Amino acid sequence: MTTFIFNVFFKLLSSLPLSVLHRMGALLGRLTYALSGQYAARMRENLLQAGFSLDEERGQRLLSASIAEAGKGIMELPWVWGRSYEEVLSRVLACRGLQHVQAAQASGKGIIYLTPHLGCFEMCALYLAKQAPITVLYRQPRLLWLEGVMRRGRERGQARLAKADLSGVRLMYKALKRGEAIGLLPDQVPSQGEGEWANFFGRPAYTMTLVGRLAQSSDATVVLVSAERVAGGAGYVIHFEPLLLDYSLSVPQQINTALEKMIRAYPAQYLWSYNRYKVLHGMQPAVKEL
Numbered sequence: 001m002t003t004f005i006f007n008v009f010f011k012l013l014s015s016l017p018l019s020v021l022h023r024m025g026a027l028l029g030r031l032t033y034a035l036s037g038q039y040a041a042r043m044r045e046n047l048l049q050a051g052f053s054l055d056e057e058r059g060q061r062l063l064s065a066s067i068a069e070a071g072k073g074i075m076e077l078p079w080v081w082g083r084s085y086e087e088v089l090s091r092v093l094a095c096r097g098l099q100h101v102q103a104a105q106a107s108g109k110g111i112i113y114l115t116p117h118l119g120c121f122e123m124c125a126l127y128l129a130k131q132a133p134i135t136v137l138y139r140q141p142r143l144l145w146l147e148g149v150m151r152r153g154r155e156r157g158q159a160r161l162a163k164a165d166l167s168g169v170r171l172m173y174k175a176l177k178r179g180e181a182i183g184l185l186p187d188q189v190p191s192q193g194e195g196e197w198a199n200f201f202g203r204p205a206y207t208m209t210l211v212g213r214l215a216q217s218s219d220a221t222v223v224l225v226s227a228e229r230v231a232g233g234a235g236y237v238i239h240f241e242p243l244l245l246d247y248s249l250s251v252p253q254q255i256n257t258a259l260e261k262m263i264r265a266y267p268a269q270y271l272w273s274y275n276r277y278k279v280l281h282g283m284q285p286a287v288k289e290l
Helices: 002-014 018-035 035-049 059-074 077-082 087-092 096-105 121-131 144-154 167-175 210-218 251-265
Strands: 092-096 112-116 134-138 161-162 181-184 195-200 203-207 220-231 236-241
Touching: 002 077, 002 112, 002 144, 018 035, 018 077, 035 059, 035 121, 035 134, 035 203, 059 077, 077 096, 077 144, 087 251, 092 121, 096 121, 096 210, 096 220, 096 236, 112 121, 112 195, 112 210, 121 134, 121 161, 121 181, 121 220, 121 236, 134 144, 144 161, 161 167, 167 210, 181 210, 195 210, 203 251, 220 251, 236 251
Parallel strands: 092 236, 112 181, 112 220, 134 161, 134 181
Antiparallel strands: 195 203, 220 236
16 A cells, blocks of 8 residues: 555656756755754754855855755656656756766776766766666665665666675676676765775765775776756756776775765755764774875
8 A cells, every 4th residue: 555655646746847846845855954953963064074164155055055955856756767768868958078988988898987966866877878788786775665666767778776785796797897887876885894984075984995896806987977956947967077096095085085076066966964974883983094
């Protein structure tokens, strides 16, 4: 019954225009911020950690915009997952840095796309899946009845999902060896033993080491990608940035530094409410010297 009701509600929401869903999302974001002290505190704390002064008018505008954008990220999901693949892709208004993708594809090597919690990150893999096969790492939702909707929304074009476990890592490694692409969320907190501490906006954050292992073993090209929301629900602009790794240095630190630069380009659309500095049980934050 729960699955049926959710599917009906989800379909109803997906029928609404993207602009309406974004307005609803902005309201949802403000309500969540007002009603959850923990949520609000984490968002403010993370913005301050990134160096944004919330006492000034500019900082207050950024906080207000971040609250609204977080809500938009939730409410746009029915549209992104529920509309036809062609209609969703039609909202990609521009691509910046596409030449980096074309150069990587021309090399014949695998490509590792790193998509942070910035903008509509769901759009990135969907767009790339039209061009070539891509295997995307994902974590199963805690609400199992949500997985069916999520998989149908994500596994379109030439996209396939790989669970965030050993079997999923094997699938990604095989895809890279075939010269295909894979996608990961580089700012997602990994499980214990699967990461190392690296500074993120000046504070130790447990960061996955998987990217470095996959890239070095397959000689794959690493590309950062994000999808910026355009005002008024008009669509999205996709940004690509190459990341040249030096394996003699900390790869997680290099990734975090590159993410900081990308986030600062349009900081209001980063998910500042995410618990990026989570400390797993029994662990002590520590950053190695570069």
